[in-house]
Amino acid sequence: MEATIAFPVLVGLVGVALFFDFxxxxxxxxxxxxxxxxxxVxxxxxxxLWAAFFNFIAFMFFGLHVAETIGKGIIDVSIVTPAVIF
Structure with a gap:
């Protein structure tokens, strides 16, 4: 895939993923x-309000530990290249 087409496709895929997560x-x-x-009850x-409060409290206690774990050890950054993504 050409670099001129790959970037908009990548941005579109990230947008779709964010919308799905939302x-x-x-x-x-x-x-x-x-x-x-x-x-x-x-x-x-x-x-x-109860759910929002406890979601906030959970973030205060646990922070970004899951994101940090994925960023540090689960995915090898040297393997992920544009060829792997596309």
Missing amino acids: LNGLHDAANSIATIVSTR LRPQYAV
Whole structure:
């Protein structure tokens, strides 16, 4: 694939991946509070606040450990080239 075509294709693929992750997170957020709302333990507004609070707290405690692990050891950067991607 030519370099002039490869970059826009790569940008498009990254955009599609980010959109997919957004939609996946949107559905995961609903799944995380569905039980507590359907059993009427909490009102939907409080359940959303509850979930947002604990997602933030989890980030404060665990940070970027998963991203750092993937960045340091799981994927060998020297192997990933444009030929591997395309």
